[in-house]
Amino acid sequence: MMKKIICVLLCALVFCALALPAFAEVGVVDEAYYQRFQGEKITLNVYNWGEYISDGSDDSMNVIKEFEELTGISVHYTTFASNEEMYAKIKSGGGQYDVIIPSDYMIARMASEGMLEKLDFSNIPNYALIDDVYKGMEYDENEEYSVPYMWGIVGLIYNTTMIDDEIDSWNALWDERYMGNILMFSNSRDAFGISLARLGYSLNDTDPAHLEEAANELKNQKMLVQAYVMDEIFNKMEGGEAAIAPYYAGDAITMIDENPDLAFAIPKEGTNYFVDAMVIPTGCENKEAAEMFINFMCEPEVSAANAEYIGYSTPSSAAKELLDLDEETMAIAYPDASVLEKTEVFKALPEEANEAIDKYWTDILSYNENPNEWIGPVFLVVAFVASIVITIVRAYKKKHDIY
Amino acid sequence: MINKKARIAGVPYVIWMVVFIVAPLCMVAWYAFTDKSGQFTIDNISSIGQYAPVFARSIWLALIATVICLLLAFPLSYLISRMSGARQSLMIMLIMLPMWMNFLLRTYAWMTLLENNGLINRFLGLFGLGPFQMINTQGAVVLGMVYNYLPFMILPLYSIMTKIDDSIINAAKDLGANMWQVTWRVIIPLAMPGITTGITMVFVPSISTFIISRMLGGGGNILIGDLIEMQFLGNTYNPHLGSAMALVLMVIVLLCMSIANQFDDEEMEGMLL
Numbered sequence: 001m002m003k004k005i006i007c008v009l010l011c012a013l014v015f016c017a018l019a020l021p022a023f024a025e026v027g028v029v030d031e032a033y034y035q036r037f038q039g040e041k042i043t044l045n046v047y048n049w050g051e052y053i054s055d056g057s058d059d060s061m062n063v064i065k066e067f068e069e070l071t072g073i074s075v076h077y078t079t080f081a082s083n084e085e086m087y088a089k090i091k092s093g094g095g096q097y098d099v100i101i102p103s104d105y106m107i108a109r110m111a112s113e114g115m116l117e118k119l120d121f122s123n124i125p126n127y128a129l130i131d132d133v134y135k136g137m138e139y140d141e142n143e144e145y146s147v148p149y150m151w152g153i154v155g156l157i158y159n160t161t162m163i164d165d166e167i168d169s170w171n172a173l174w175d176e177r178y179m180g181n182i183l184m185f186s187n188s189r190d191a192f193g194i195s196l197a198r199l200g201y202s203l204n205d206t207d208p209a210h211l212e213e214a215a216n217e218l219k220n221q222k223m224l225v226q227a228y229v230m231d232e233i234f235n236k237m238e239g240g241e242a243a244i245a246p247y248y249a250g251d252a253i254t255m256i257d258e259n260p261d262l263a264f265a266i267p268k269e270g271t272n273y274f275v276d277a278m279v280i281p282t283g284c285e286n287k288e289a290a291e292m293f294i295n296f297m298c299e300p301e302v303s304a305a306n307a308e309y310i311g312y313s314t315p316s317s318a319a320k321e322l323l324d325l326d327e328e329t330m331a332i333a334y335p336d337a338s339v340l341e342k343t344e345v346f347k348a349l350p351e352e353a354n355e356a357i358d359k360y361w362t363d364i365l366s367y368n369e370n371p372n373e374w375i376g377p378v379f380l381v382v383a384f385v386a387s388i389v390i391t392i393v394r395a396y397k398k399k400h401d402i403y
Numbered sequence: 404m405i406n407k408k409a410r411i412a413g414v415p416y417v418i419w420m421v422v423f424i425v426a427p428l429c430m431v432a433w434y435a436f437t438d439k440s441g442q443f444t445i446d447n448i449s450s451i452g453q454y455a456p457v458f459a460r461s462i463w464l465a466l467i468a469t470v471i472c473l474l475l476a477f478p479l480s481y482l483i484s485r486m487s488g489a490r491q492s493l494m495i496m497l498i499m500l501p502m503w504m505n506f507l508l509r510t511y512a513w514m515t516l517l518e519n520n521g522l523i524n525r526f527l528g529l530f531g532l533g534p535f536q537m538i539n540t541q542g543a544v545v546l547g548m549v550y551n552y553l554p555f556m557i558l559p560l561y562s563i564m565t566k567i568d569d570s571i572i573n574a575a576k577d578l579g580a581n582m583w584q585v586t587w588r589v590i591i592p593l594a595m596p597g598i599t600t601g602i603t604m605v606f607v608p609s610i611s612t613f614i615i616s617r618m619l620g621g622g623g624n625i626l627i628g629d630l631i632e633m634q635f636l637g638n639t640y641n642p643h644l645g646s647a648m649a650l651v652l653m654v655i656v657l658l659c660m661s662i663a664n665q666f667d668d669e670e671m672e673g674m675l676l
Contacts, residue, residue, distance in 0.1 A: 082636065084636050084637055084638060084640060085636045087640060088635055088636055088640055091640065092642075180536075186617075186622045187637075187638070188637065188638045189638050222623060225621075225623060226539060226621060227538075227539050227621030227622055227623065228621065228622030228623055229621075229622060232514075232618070235514075235515075236518075239518070239520055240520055241518050241519060241520050351639075354638055354639045355639050355641075357638060357639075358633070358637055358638050358639040358641075361633075361637075361638075362454070362457075362625075362630065362633065365622065365623060365625045365629070366454065366456055366457040366460075366625050366630070367456075380658075383658050383659065383662060384658075386662055387658070387661060387662050387665065390662070390665040391665065394665065
């Protein structure tokens with residue numbers, strides 16, 4: 001009997017839980033605003049960097065789930081590994097997305113190619129919560145296409161047990177004492193940015209002579225480099241496999257959490273300062289719902305949860321105040337204005353410069369100290385000759401066997 | 404009547420082939436011979452000459468990997484094919500077992516094994532040896548290829564060797580052939596179709612791989628696959644050059660296959676006589 005009652009009670013409880021409108025735990029600025037699409041069964045396709053949202057693991061907030069519960073809109077969330085991968089996919093028409101979160105220079109490029117929808121900021125009231133310094137930056141000067149999501153800088157992460165010196169310059173990546181213990185970006189734009197900054201040029205320099213100089217420096221660096229990597233850096237730096245690597249500040253915080261021997265330095269020559277922002281691609285079917293999602297991501301509590309989880313820096317002071325950070329993390333994630341003065345945002349480069357950079361980069365990666373240029377041609381000749389000889393021999397044999 | 408039925412049964416496959424094989428091939432060719440504005444050009448193809456070292460390295464590494472696979476797989480397949488039924492299926496299952504795991508995971512595992520602070524070097528360190536530089540070398544790339552593609556060599560060899568009757572080998576021995584002669588004059592010619600299939604199945608994925616060279620080669624020893632990937636997912640996004648590279652790679656592979664097949668035919672004829 002008791003069992004039955006418990007059973008009924010449990011059923012009732014479950015039913016109630018289902019029937020009650022599920023009010024999310026997250027506090028939002030204007031709850032009524034989010035009810036507009038309740039019950040319309042809208043689906044949003046969100047395309048973001050991998051590991052770039054608070055997903056509910058380790059007691060963090062599950063941002064997507066909170067949004068779904070609050071608005072009744074279901075979210076189909078997918079990720080990409082690089083701006084270029086995302087661009088290729090959108091450009092080739094390989095996907096229908098409603099919200100994308102690319103970086104600054106890619107937003108400029110997509111906007112100039114007419115791939116982005118202009119936002120209706122009256123649907124994004126929380127845009128007012130974003131600090132003014134992050135608005136109207138060069139990639140979106142007229143504040144038309146994007147809403148900043150996170151920002152950060154590129155710096156050097158190094159292992160203090162393997163490096164005794166004070167690191168303060170990109171020159172450390174060219175230091176022969178660390179030969180074989182240096183990791184380098186495997187994407188051309190970041191790698192060239194470092195090389196250009198080290199030579200004292202702008203990160204967006206398109207002067208062919210300067211690009212060539214930067215390329216030659218990267219070529220010289222190759223014999224010192226252990227590997228060209230992106231996300232493998234986590235594994236290799238945390239495991240003490242390499243001594244020094246350039247990477248994003250937010251990820252550096254994650255790595256330092258895992259391995260306290262690691263430290264982060266911001267090079268004095270200046271560095272890349274990046275903003276990843278939310279945009280809506282053309283052809284989006286639920287623009288208002290997409291704007292609602294963008295608005296939700298700007299909620300101070302949500303932005304703070306994301307910043308806390310991924311380690312990157314939030315562009316909203318209201319969110320920053322909610323974060324509980326120690327001084328060391330603070331210095332990495334929110335550096336002084338004096339540091340930021342020397343930083344530079346990537347711009348969309350003209351096509352010729354992009355092509356030149358990619359060509360140099362391929363050269364650098366395929367360059368070998370003792371190249372054997374003869375293998376290719378010799379192989380082809382041998383293959384052709386072998387093919388002909390075999391055919392002749394076969395024909396000869398056949399002839400003699402038949403007759 | 405049967406012909407007609409057979410033809411109808413083949414229709415889905417033909418549609419499949421046209422949509423997913425022929426059409427993409429045509430698109431690759433189309434991209435390879437056009438520039439960004441859609442005009443005909445051969446610049447893409449002719450500019451591939453500058454990447455000759457990468458092509459050479461890919462061919463070279465893939466050849467080494469194929470030869471090593473063949474040398475490892477041939478005796479192993481022969482031994483397995485001479486075992487009793489139950490043990491045969493056990494051995495084949497053991498060979499297939501690693502393939503149930505994701506390809507990327509397996510390659511990633513080799514990274515942790517080969518690193519300077521990796522398991523192998525730490526083990527050797529117990530005896531005061533090393534550390535040896537193993538990861539980020541061309542050797543590591545070849546190792547990755549051999550490890551990942553060895554089953555593709557073993558399986559065709561094994562399936563053809565199970566068909567070689569013991570009595571043929573015994574007959575050769577009775578007629579005074581020693582072990583080498585049996586291998587060289589009897590087993591190899593009979594196993595030739597399996598050898599060519601195995602070579603194709605190892606050489607083709609090896610020459611076009613990009614993830615193995617990235618993970619185990621350190622990104623500084625790029626192969627054709629990396630090069631093509633860079634054209635599609637790189638900074639410039641140049642599918643035209645990428646397609647041209649893919650086309651050239653395809654020609655190289657076809658050339659290699661035609662050579663292998665000619666060996667096959669020749670030996671088959673010799674066998675029939």
